[in-house]
Amino acid sequence: MRLTVNGKEHEVDVEDDMPLLWVLRDELGLTGTKYGCGIAQCGACTVHMDGFAVRSCQVPAASADGTEVVTIEGLGTPETLHAVQEAWVEHQVAQCGYCQSGQIMQAASLLSLNAEPTDDDIDVAMSGNLCRCGTYPRIRAAVKTAAQKLQEA
Amino acid sequence: MGRMRTIARRTFLVGSAAIVGGVAFGTYLVQRPTENPLEDGLADGAATFNPWVLIDSEKVTLITPHGDKGQGVMSAQAALIAEELDIEFGQFETGFGVPSQAYWNRAFAEEGVPFKATDEGLVAESMRAFVRGITKLMSVQGTGGSTSMADSFDKLREAGAKARETLKKAASELSGVPAEQLKTANGAVILPDGTEMPYTSLAAKAAEVEPVRKVSLRDPSEWRLVGKPMKRLDILGKSTGTLPYGIDIEVEGMVHAAVRVNPRQGGEMVSFDASVAKGMRGVSDVVEITGGVAAIADNTWRAFQAVEAVEIEWGPAPYPAEQDGHWEALAASFGEDNLDSMWRDDGNVDDALAGSSTIEAEYRSPYVAHAPLEPLNAVVRVTDDEIEVWTGHQMPIMLQQNVAGVTGHEPEQVTFHNQFMGGSFGHRLEFEHLKQAVEIANQMRGTPVKLTFTREEDFAHDFPRHIALGRCKGTVENGQITAIDVAIAAPSVITSQMGRAGLSVPGPDAQIAAGAWNNPYRIANFRMCAFRAPELAPVSSWRAVGAPGAGFVFDTFIDELCNAAGADPLEERLRMIDHDASRKVLEAVGEMSDWGSELGPNRGRGVAFIESFGVPTAEVVEVTNTDAGIRIDRVYVACDVGRIIDPVNFENLVQGGVVYGLGHAMNCEITYSDGMAEQSNYHAHEGMRLYQCPEIVVRGLENGSKIRGIGEPPVPPAGPALGNAIFAATGQRLREMPFGKFVDFV
Numbered sequence: 001m002r003l004t005v006n007g008k009e010h011e012v013d014v015e016d017d018m019p020l021l022w023v024l025r026d027e028l029g030l031t032g033t034k035y036g037c038g039i040a041q042c043g044a045c046t047v048h049m050d051g052f053a054v055r056s057c058q059v060p061a062a063s064a065d066g067t068e069v070v071t072i073e074g075l076g077t078p079e080t081l082h083a084v085q086e087a088w089v090e091h092q093v094a095q096c097g098y099c100q101s102g103q104i105m106q107a108a109s110l111l112s113l114n115a116e117p118t119d120d121d122i123d124v125a126m127s128g129n130l131c132r133c134g135t136y137p138r139i140r141a142a143v144k145t146a147a148q149k150l151q152e153a
Numbered sequence: 154m155g156r157m158r159t160i161a162r163r164t165f166l167v168g169s170a171a172i173v174g175g176v177a178f179g180t181y182l183v184q185r186p187t188e189n190p191l192e193d194g195l196a197d198g199a200a201t202f203n204p205w206v207l208i209d210s211e212k213v214t215l216i217t218p219h220g221d222k223g224q225g226v227m228s229a230q231a232a233l234i235a236e237e238l239d240i241e242f243g244q245f246e247t248g249f250g251v252p253s254q255a256y257w258n259r260a261f262a263e264e265g266v267p268f269k270a271t272d273e274g275l276v277a278e279s280m281r282a283f284v285r286g287i288t289k290l291m292s293v294q295g296t297g298g299s300t301s302m303a304d305s306f307d308k309l310r311e312a313g314a315k316a317r318e319t320l321k322k323a324a325s326e327l328s329g330v331p332a333e334q335l336k337t338a339n340g341a342v343i344l345p346d347g348t349e350m351p352y353t354s355l356a357a358k359a360a361e362v363e364p365v366r367k368v369s370l371r372d373p374s375e376w377r378l379v380g381k382p383m384k385r386l387d388i389l390g391k392s393t394g395t396l397p398y399g400i401d402i403e404v405e406g407m408v409h410a411a412v413r414v415n416p417r418q419g420g421e422m423v424s425f426d427a428s429v430a431k432g433m434r435g436v437s438d439v440v441e442i443t444g445g446v447a448a449i450a451d452n453t454w455r456a457f458q459a460v461e462a463v464e465i466e467w468g469p470a471p472y473p474a475e476q477d478g479h480w481e482a483l484a485a486s487f488g489e490d491n492l493d494s495m496w497r498d499d500g501n502v503d504d505a506l507a508g509s510s511t512i513e514a515e516y517r518s519p520y521v522a523h524a525p526l527e528p529l530n531a532v533v534r535v536t537d538d539e540i541e542v543w544t545g546h547q548m549p550i551m552l553q554q555n556v557a558g559v560t561g562h563e564p565e566q567v568t569f570h571n572q573f574m575g576g577s578f579g580h581r582l583e584f585e586h587l588k589q590a591v592e593i594a595n596q597m598r599g600t601p602v603k604l605t606f607t608r609e610e611d612f613a614h615d616f617p618r619h620i621a622l623g624r625c626k627g628t629v630e631n632g633q634i635t636a637i638d639v640a641i642a643a644p645s646v647i648t649s650q651m652g653r654a655g656l657s658v659p660g661p662d663a664q665i666a667a668g669a670w671n672n673p674y675r676i677a678n679f680r681m682c683a684f685r686a687p688e689l690a691p692v693s694s695w696r697a698v699g700a701p702g703a704g705f706v707f708d709t710f711i712d713e714l715c716n717a718a719g720a721d722p723l724e725e726r727l728r729m730i731d732h733d734a735s736r737k738v739l740e741a742v743g744e745m746s747d748w749g750s751e752l753g754p755n756r757g758r759g760v761a762f763i764e765s766f767g768v769p770t771a772e773v774v775e776v777t778n779t780d781a782g783i784r785i786d787r788v789y790v791a792c793d794v795g796r797i798i799d800p801v802n803f804e805n806l807v808q809g810g811v812v813y814g815l816g817h818a819m820n821c822e823i824t825y826s827d828g829m830a831e832q833s834n835y836h837a838h839e840g841m842r843l844y845q846c847p848e849i850v851v852r853g854l855e856n857g858s859k860i861r862g863i864g865e866p867p868v869p870p871a872g873p874a875l876g877n878a879i880f881a882a883t884g885q886r887l888r889e890m891p892f893g894k895f896v897d898f899v
Contacts (some may be wrong), residue, residue, distance in 0.1 A: 014452075015434060022454035026409070031401035032394020034575070035453070036526045037608045041835040044526055072394030081393070088392040092384065092801055095809055096223025097391030098398060098526045098575025123844035130835060132526045132576050133223050134812025136846035138805060 001065040005030065006074025016062035020054075021045045023061050024071060032072040032101050036130070043129030046102035046109075047071045053109035055128075072101040075108055083153060084108045087146035095133035103129045107143050111150055117143065190253035191216065200360035202316035204255035205234055205309060208356040213238075213245040213340060218256035219305065220249065220296040220547050221387070222525070222577035224864045225802040228386045230305050232378045232798065237313030237371065239337035240352070242378075242386060249571035252294060252549035259308070260300035261293050267494070267663060269671045270767030271732050273858065296547040297582060297694065299766040299862030302798055306860045310370050318365035323358040324350050383799040387573065399544040399572040400530045404601040407532065408437065410593050411456035411605060413463065414445030416613040417470030417828035418691050422446070430462040439463060442592040449593070453605050470828030472689045479689050479825065480517070483622040486642040486686040493645070493685035494661035496670030500678035505636035506626055512717050514710055516623040517889040518702030519822035522830075522838055523618075523695055527575020528611045529586040533594040534601040535560060540567045540591065541601075545574030547582045551654055555584040558655070559591040578813070579694040583616060584654060609833045616653075617823045617830075618695030619646045621665070623706030628678075629718035634725060636678035639710065641666045641703050644686045650693045668697075668704025668763045668869045673732035674711075690825060696813060700765035700869035705818075705890060708761045708873035713886065722877065723748050723760050734793045734856040735762070735769035741791035741852050746773040755779070756786075757882025761874035767859065768792050768866035772811065774847075774878040782897030783879055785815065785847040792866055795857035807867045808849040814871025816841030820893040845898065 003010045005028060012027050019038075024030045024047070033056060036044035040055040047056045048070040076082030081089065084107050094100045103126070110117060110125040117125065122143050131139065191201035199209035207214040215238075217230035231247050250256055268277035317337050324342035325332040327350070334345050341349040373380070390396025415422055425446050427439035435455035439448050448459035473479050531544035533556075540562055546552050546569070553567040574581055590604040606614070621643040628636040645662040663670070665683035695701070715722040723743050730736045739762055742748070752758060755778040762771045770792040777784045788811050797803045821838045824831045832838040853863075876887040879896060887895055 018452075018454055022452060026452045026454070029403070031397065031403075034398075034526070035400065035528065035605070037835050038457075039608075039834055039836065041839075042526060076393065078389050078393050078395060085392045089388055092388050092805065094223075094385075094388055094391035095225065095805060096525070096527070096574060096576040097387065097396065098223075100391055101394040104392065127842045127844040130526065130840065130842065132524065132578070132813075132840065134809035134816070134841065134846075135805065136812060136841070136843045137808050137849055139843060140846075 001061060003064055003069060004067070005069045006071060012061070014061050016060055018061045019057045020047070020059040020061055020064045020069070021056040023064070024056060030071050030073055034098055034101055036099070041130065042099070043106060044099050044102040046105040046129065048105060048109060051112065053106050072105060075105065082108060083149040084111065084146040087142040087149060090145060091138045091142040093135050093138040093142050095135055099129060099131045103131065103139055107146060110143070111147055115151060116147060187255040187257070188253070190251050190255055198357040198360065200356045202319050202359070202364055203312045204250070204253065205312040206238065206316040208352050208359065210353050210356055213240060213352055215245050215247050216250040217247050218250040218294065219301040220545060220571055220574060220581070222296070222545065222547070222574035222581060224301070224806060225385050225799070226296070226301045228383060229302065229798050229802065230309055231386060232383060233305055233309035234313040236376055236378045237310045238317050240340040242384065244340040247386065252553050252569050254294070254550070256294045258293055258295050258300055258304045260303035261295065261298060267661065269673070270764065271673055271735070294548070294550045297579070299768070299865045302860050302862050306796070307370070311368060314368035314370060315365055318368050319362060320352055320355050320359050322362050322365055323355045326362060327355070327358050379798055380796070380800070382801045385802065396573060398527050398575045400527055400575070400605060402532045402543045402572065402603070404532055404534065404543065407601040407603050408449050409451065409453045409456045409605065410447050410449050410590070410602050411453070411460040411607060412442065412445055412447045412589050412610060413460050413465065414442070414589065414614060415467045416830065417467055418614065419471045420444065420828065421468035423466040423468050425466070426464040430459040433459045433462060440593060440596050442589055447589070447593045447604070449602070456605070457607050472828070473825070474828040475826055476824040479620060480622065482689055483620065483642045483686045486684045487624060487640055491642070491684040491686065493665055493683045495680070495682045496666060497679050497681035499676065500636070502636055502638045502678045502680040505628055505678035506638060508628070511626050511628055512714060513626050514713055514888055516625070516706040516709060518621040518705050519890055520617040520620050520690065520692070520824070521695060521817050521821050522612055522615045522823050522832065523578040523580035523693070524612065524615065524835070524838060525574070525576025525578055525580050528606040528608055529580065530603065530605045531587050531590040532601055532603045533587070533590040535591060535594040535598050537598065538566060541570070542567060542587065543570045543572060544587065545572040545581055547577060552584065552587060555654060556587055556591050559588050560595050578696040580615065582650070582694055585614065608835070612833050612838070613830055615823070615830070616649070616691045616693035618702065619643050619692040621702035621706065623703070623710070625706065625710040627710065627714045629714055632718050632720050634676060634711070634714045634718060634729065637676055637710070637714070638680045639669060639707055640682045640684060641669060641706055642684040642686050643699070643702065644689050644692060646692050646694060646698060649688055649691050653691065664699030666699065666703045668700030668765050669707035671764055672707065673735045673764065673769070674729040675731040676729055697765050697865040697868040700763055701814065701872060704763040704765070704869040705872045705876070708763055708870065709876055709888065712759070712873070712877045712880070716880070721749070726760065726762055732769070734854070735764060737854055737856055738762070738769045738771040738791040738793055741854060742771040742773045742789045745789040745791065745850055745852060746775070748773065755882060757878045757880070759874045759877025759879070759881055761870035761877060763869040763873070765866045765869050767857070767861045768794055768863065770866045770870050772870040772874040774871070774874040776875070776878045776882050778882045779899055782899045783882070784899040785845065785875065787847050788849045788871070790849065790867055791852040791854060792863065793854040793857045794861040794863050796855055796860045797853045800853070803853055803863055804851045806863045807851045807853070810863070810865070810867025811849050811871050812841050812846060814868040815875055818872030818875055818890050818892055819898050820891050822891050
């Protein structure tokens with residue numbers, strides 16, 4: 001099947017039901033997307049599919065066929081950060097950092113749909129992403145900073 | 154410099170064997186310098202000044218040997234070296250270092266002695282010095298117990314200073330300018346005329362000169378980095394998905410493995426049928442390992458699917474199959490035969506309890522999983538003369554020993570590449586998953602094998618925080634607490650954990666009543682006994698180890714007695730406290746929370762104070778009892794680590810510790826049924842989510858006389874402070890965690 005990931009087309013030969021997560025990590029070598037639970041409870045595997053945040057552990061490869069997938073590596077790079085990543089760096093959100101790819105992808109999706117999220121909007125959008133280190137206060141602050149940055153851009 | 158590896162390694166092996174055998178040792182072995190592992194294979198023209206600084210013509214590398222599981226210790230260690238070395242962030246690289254005695258953790262001894270961390274008397278300090286000697290000889294290289302900064306603070310600044318002075322000496326010899334006239338800044342020696350000689354250009358010369366060994370450390374007023382807000386070195390990589398963790402490692406020719414081992418931990422595998430699994434796409438083999446099977450495939454998911462398809466019959470668990478049996482074992486442990494230690498026996502408790510009406514309460518603290526978000530994993534390659542291991546781990550030298558024990562290799566033949574860890578909370582102190590990976594790789598020598606645990610396997614084979622049962626009695630009189638008798642029964646986490654690593658630890662286990670026995674309260678009649686329950690489910694150090702459980706028992710009972718006495722819970726704690734730094738953190742949260750002010754209807758405020766790892770920590774939690782349940786509004790936390798290295802990371806870690814403590818007190822427990830953990834993934838062991846996270850206001854005090862770590866101490870008071878706040882808001886006293894069994898949380 002054909003996947004477009006971060007703007008690049010890939011032909012992959014995998015089972016229809018292999019989760020997109022493992023196509024990305026093991027077949028395409030894009031390890032910025034993380035495995036945490038496999039049952040959509042932690043959000044570490046969050047990527048964008050046709051612009052919307054999805055848990056890639058729940059997307060069968062066949063469903064991703066023909067879609068545009070963006071992973072953390074495609075959102076921005078260390079040299080050209082996305083506004084959300086800039087905010088994450090400024091607030092020094094990460095501790096272990098393992099959940100943060102998913103947090104950042106979720107936040108970027110939220111802000112693309114809702115430029116000025118309220119505290120409640122942030123709670124609703126971000127509560128599916130587990131952070132075992134407990135960086136939630138900084139995640140909240142960084143989402144708000146990112147919203148400002150995007151407004152000013 | 155340039156000195157080749159000597160027989161030091163053999164010398165220390167003899168030394169540690171002697172200690173294990175109980176033979177006394179002289180000061181020579183303890184005081185002799187350790188070898189410098191950076192001298193191994195040192196290139197021509199490169200200089201290493203000590204085990205932490207390596208400079209060649211291209212770059213400066215600082216070795217930060219404490220493992221980084223998210224606590225930011227890589228940056229903090231680098232900052233300590235860079236402070237004295239006069240080099241800035243961005244001008245050097247870092248490495249985690251190799252397993253080596255040179256990186257022994259001198260601060261582990263602090264928690265290994267039966268004295269309160271606040272006791273700095275001669276006997277306590279002498280004992281600590283003695284245990285420090287043993288930990289050095291036994292090469293206890295490790296990360297844990299919130300010791301990284303205590304271990305590193307002087308040592309790494311000295312390492313930086315010695316390297317700096319040696320570089321100045323080299324520059325002096327090259328330039329002819331006396332060393333006293335040289336300055337250093339931005340990774341260069343600066344001549345009086347302003348000429349800069351970058352450290353990299355001095356490496357070859359520095360490798361020849363006799364290193365400077367006597368240095369004096371700078372006064373804190375001269376610090377550029379320490380104590381000031383830092384930008385963590387890993388923050389960019391962790392914000393862009395570009396920083397690899399152990400689970401992301403790829404080695405050429407690698408295959409993927411997944412395991413299922415008897416979820417009745419320690420039980421046998423009776424039989425298995427892998428015929429279906431072996432025929433699945435991408436699966437190359439299914440092999441037997443101790444207590445279970447491993448599927449080998451060309452992709453992680455295919456290995457997961459295949460191992461799931463193996464039909465297996467499991468043997469019974471070597472501990473009570475049902476959770477009730479675990480509690481019964483604890484309840485039966487409050488006898489003289491099980492007395493592990495009587496920590497306190499002040500006044501006459503029996504008389505005091507006989508004289509007036511007694512308040513009694515029983516408390517339970519459950520098994521809880523570590524569940525770091527990165528599941529356990531390891532890449533291992535076994536050849537006839539080497540084992541290579543890529544993973545994130547807290548105990549490098551013990552890892553070598555445990556890994557080598559599987560195959561019969563020598564520990565020195567194990568090469569360990571430590572990695573960033575996606576959390577640990579104590580999970581990555583363990584060796585079982587590594588031994589499994591080695592067992593698999595040993596069956597296909599030469600091929601690198603990446604073992605990845607499914608989340609379900611990670612839960613099933615976690616060694617959770619131990620359970621604890623507390624029985625408390627007390628009396629109050631004239632508005633004051635007059636007597637307390639606390640008995641805590643728990644299995645010994647140290648025995649369980651060290652036993653798996655093949656070590657036997659004699660003496661009492663200070664963790665059974667940690668967070669309780671070491672409190673700084675002066676109470677007229679005060680008894681505190683720890684009872685050692687038999688080994689039940691295998692358990693392990695969980696963030697803050699014994700203090701979240703025993704501290705919950707003790708602090709909640711203090712709160713109950715305050716209520717019974719009609720005393721203000723904060724004022725009464727302050728009245729009893731007999732330690733200056735502890736009093737100040739309690740006073741601080743009182744001030745921060747405007748303690749005593751009116752909160753309004755259905756609201757409540759609870760305070761808790763627990764000292765763990767030498768850090769007195771006080772927390773005030775404010776809650777509202779809404780129609781939908783308890784909402785946690787705000788938390789105030791004050792703690793004293795003696796010296797804060799990086800205020801940004803400090804705040805983040807304290808807030809994270811509070812979230813960790815609250816989340817698990819709210820809704821997490823591991824229970825056993827049919828010998829297996831009933832909770833298999835985060836849906837059943839959730840912790841806190843963002844919408845539940847209160848505002849958390851942090852104040853760090855620096856009155857303590859020693860530098861301490863902050864990774865663990867914020868965790869223990871969170872549970873009791875929450876429970877005490879719920880009592881204040883609702884009148885309902887919660888004596889068992891998780892509280893979610895008894896109240897709803899919004």
